[in-house]
Amino acid sequence: MQLTVWTYEGPPHVGAMRIATAMEGVHYVLHAPQGDTYADLLFTMIERRDKRPPVTYTTFEARDLGKDTAELFQSTLIAAYERFLPQAVLVGSSCTAELIQDDPGGLAQAANLPVPVVPLELPSYQRKENWGAAETFYQLVRAMAGGQVSQSQNSDAAHSPLPAGISPTRGENGLFETPGTPFSPLAGEMSPEATEGGALAQASQSQTRRRPRCNILGPTALGFRHRDDVAEIRKLLGEIGVDVAVVAPLGATPGDLARLGEADFNVVLYPEIAGVAAKWLKRQFGQEFTTVVPIGVGATREFVAEVCRLAGIAAPEFAPEKPQSNLPWFSRSVDSNYLTGKRVFVFGDATHALAAARVATEEFGFTLCGLGTYTRELARDVRTAAKEYGVEPLISDDYLEVEAAIAEAQPELVLGTQMERHIAKRLGIGCAVISAPVHVQDYPARYSPQMGFEGANVLWDSWVHPLVMGLEEHLLGMFREDFEFNDEAVPSHLGSGARTAPEPAEGIQVADCEAPAGVGWGVDAEAELRKIPFFVRGKARRNTEKYAAERGLAEITVETLYDAKAHFSR
Numbered sequence: 001m002q003l004t005v006w007t008y009e010g011p012p013h014v015g016a017m018r019i020a021t022a023m024e025g026v027h028y029v030l031h032a033p034q035g036d037t038y039a040d041l042l043f044t045m046i047e048r049r050d051k052r053p054p055v056t057y058t059t060f061e062a063r064d065l066g067k068d069t070a071e072l073f074q075s076t077l078i079a080a081y082e083r084f085l086p087q088a089v090l091v092g093s094s095c096t097a098e099l100i101q102d103d104p105g106g107l108a109q110a111a112n113l114p115v116p117v118v119p120l121e122l123p124s125y126q127r128k129e130n131w132g133a134a135e136t137f138y139q140l141v142r143a144m145a146g147g148q149v150s151q152s153q154n155s156d157a158a159h160s161p162l163p164a165g166i167s168p169t170r171g172e173n174g175l176f177e178t179p180g181t182p183f184s185p186l187a188g189e190m191s192p193e194a195t196e197g198g199a200l201a202q203a204s205q206s207q208t209r210r211r212p213r214c215n216i217l218g219p220t221a222l223g224f225r226h227r228d229d230v231a232e233i234r235k236l237l238g239e240i241g242v243d244v245a246v247v248a249p250l251g252a253t254p255g256d257l258a259r260l261g262e263a264d265f266n267v268v269l270y271p272e273i274a275g276v277a278a279k280w281l282k283r284q285f286g287q288e289f290t291t292v293v294p295i296g297v298g299a300t301r302e303f304v305a306e307v308c309r310l311a312g313i314a315a316p317e318f319a320p321e322k323p324q325s326n327l328p329w330f331s332r333s334v335d336s337n338y339l340t341g342k343r344v345f346v347f348g349d350a351t352h353a354l355a356a357a358r359v360a361t362e363e364f365g366f367t368l369c370g371l372g373t374y375t376r377e378l379a380r381d382v383r384t385a386a387k388e389y390g391v392e393p394l395i396s397d398d399y400l401e402v403e404a405a406i407a408e409a410q411p412e413l414v415l416g417t418q419m420e421r422h423i424a425k426r427l428g429i430g431c432a433v434i435s436a437p438v439h440v441q442d443y444p445a446r447y448s449p450q451m452g453f454e455g456a457n458v459l460w461d462s463w464v465h466p467l468v469m470g471l472e473e474h475l476l477g478m479f480r481e482d483f484e485f486n487d488e489a490v491p492s493h494l495g496s497g498a499r500t501a502p503e504p505a506e507g508i509q510v511a512d513c514e515a516p517a518g519v520g521w522g523v524d525a526e527a528e529l530r531k532i533p534f535f536v537r538g539k540a541r542r543n544t545e546k547y548a549a550e551r552g553l554a555e556i557t558v559e560t561l562y563d564a565k566a567h568f569s570r
């Protein structure tokens with residue numbers, strides 16, 4: 001049992017819903033108690049989708065438990081199929097239904113539907129939303145792009161769920177064979193790796209030379225900026241001469257998944273979602289996949305180089321006089337000098353946290369004072385990165401632990417999720433959102449990618465915005481007693497209703513307030529310390545206490561404060 005008020009991720013069946021909702025022609029029949037339809041609101045309200053998710057719930061009640069819930073599942077499944085006529089069906093259980101063990105997969109098989117049925121085994125008490133999304137996507141890709149499908153798959157071509165022109169046939173061992181034709185863009189021949197894939201159709205000898213082609217994997221419903229990331233990356237790929245075969249799961253049909261093997265390689269935008277499927281596609285079709293997530297200018301350039309290598313085409317030169325993004329110039333401009341060394345704490349899903357740490361340090365000139373993730377599946381990558389940045393990695397899905405770590409690190413900016421936005425507000429620190437979970441305001445009407453060169457512009461604007469501006473900082477330092485620019489002033493854009501004093505919220509231990517054992521502050525020294533603007537006061541306090549503790553001083557005087565300042569400025 002764990003006492004939880006906020007969770008970073010939903011249960012795994014919400015991940016499965018994100019895949020089903022992202023796709024076209026897929027229906028999800030979920031064995032779940034009455035009330036689980038709340039998850040629909042995530043899509044219709046937060047993401048503002050204009051139709052209900054393609055999910056039918058059995059919505060069993062307490063009185064159903066004395067009866068045959070398996071029968072209820074089966075009749076719901078058949079009714080949902082007849083009503084929606086999907087091309088493929090997902091079946092599974094929510095947390096409560098997992099406990100009553102009705103086996104949706106077996107029941108669906110017995111129902112003998114004329115379309116592929118993919119049973120989902122999502123362990124709700126061990127795994128969470130992103131894992132559920134990754135597993136669902138992987139199972140769908142396996143089923144549709146050449147793997148084993150449920151026995152309820154009908155062999156009757158009249159019921160084929162796939163669009164005209166795509167007719168996967170069963171090969172040996174019940175595997176589907178799809179008419180994919182991987183093609184080497186350099187030699188104009190079928191790539192040698194591709195010929196090793198057992199489920200490939202033969203390459204057409206008459207095929208003419210064409211541009212290299214990739215799939216884009218990972219964007220889902222309810223993904224943080226997935227809609228615009230796909231648009232941005234698709235545009236970028238087009239500019240460097242790479243066509244996009246299939247984008248999946250967002251907007252894809254089961255028939256599109258059957259064509260995944262036709263591409264030369266895969267672009268993995270969100271490893272949490274598409275990593276497992278991409279590895280399977282590599283084993284099955286010999287398709288390499290990208291490993292660089294194109295968030296930030298540097299990573300986007302590396303991504304372009306990686307794509308060009310996989311596509312076998314020459315990488316474009318990035319001429320400095322023709323910048324693709326405004327970020328490098330904006331961060332070099334003199335007005336950005338004051339950003340140098342600002343302490344930033346980064347927390348989010350692993351993909352966005354790693355990307356943000358890199359952009360913050362390499363492209364903004366910030367100093368990283370904390371890095372963490374709630375994605376346990378990619379915790380190792382975050383640990384490695386944190387070591388390189390010289391900070392303690394924080395792998396946790398307990399927001400109280402995150403809150404304590406932020407309070408301890410005393411950043412000037414937090415880059416995090418919706419939770420960190422609340423935490424930062426309580427602590428009076430500026431914050432920008434970089435990762436799910438997010439609220440409705442992070443599904444904006446305007447074009448707002450995180451990825452690619454335009455994404456870098458968006459990062460610049462949204463990360464700098466919450467900070468105290470350079471001029472404000474200057475005035476706060478010069479006129480501490482001023483009625484307007486005093487050290488309790490908050491960034492002007494927060495307005496007068498925002499925090500009036502930089503005191504920690506109740507119940508939060510802020511390291512700023514606790515001197516090491518044996519070191520105390522004299523009254524004069526404390527008064528002098530308060531003259532230092534609040535955004536650097538914590539650092540000044542810590543440094544002075546460290547200085548005093550190292551010298552065995554019991555009390556910090558004004559003199560100690562200035563000695564410490566001189567010491568650390570050397």
Ligand code: SF4
Pocket residue numbers: 011032033035036094095096097
């Ligand atoms: S079954 Fe799971 S998702 Fe549904 S209400 Fe219970 S705990 Fe929540």
